[in-house]
Amino acid sequence: MNTPSMALRFLEDLRNCLKKWPTRQHFDIANSDIRPIYDAMLNFFEDDEWPLIKEEKSPILYTTFQGDNGRWLCRAEAHDQDQQLVFYSLYGQAVPQEQQEAIALFITRANYGLMVGNFELDLDSGELRYKTSMDLEGSELTNALMSAIAYNNVLTMDQYLPGIVAVMERSLPPQTAIQQVENLD
DSSP states (O other): OOOOHHHHHHHHHHHHHHHHHHOOOOOGGGGGGGGGGHHHHHHHHHTTTTEEEOOSSSSSSEEEEESSSEEEEEEEEEEEEEEEEEEEEOOOOOOOHHHHHHHHHHHHHHHOOOOOOOOEEEEEOEEEEEEEEOOOTTTTOOOOHHHHHHHHHHHHHHHHHHHHHHHHHHHHOHHHHHHHTOOOO
16 A cells, blocks of 8 residues: 555655666657557556656656565666566665675575576676566567566565575575575575
8 A cells, every 4th residue: 555655755765776876778768659568567557556757768667666575666677679678676775895795696596496587786886686577579568467577576576685684784694595585494
């Protein structure tokens, strides 16, 4: 359920994230004649009542997700010219260089068992994110497909978030953190 305070927190989180975000060059959606993926993404998020902010000149949507284990920013990108879409869950802070090796080991262990999507770590900026994507060549992006892409993403991020936090904040060894989040002995 959205409340005015949740909306204000969402906007504040988004402003803070966008200040740090590098400018990306995409085609100008205002001048694009063909944008079925962007329109389908937008329709899904509006129908499903996700809070949205539209990037002005790029086919990108920002939202937040509140899971059982935390709240984070998400970004959906339509690449209509390539008939692809990408959905990211963004970890809320940059991974400091001294913790990147441990986080890289954690996400490598996580990625090994994942069927859909993968974690990514930018070793220059420290950005940590979970990505789901789809090549839609010859297909239409339906609400059911977009739901699978978005919810698989945020539910996976929610599952692994306690392990990321344990490695980052409590210096838990990556193997131990993976065993805890995947309930392995």
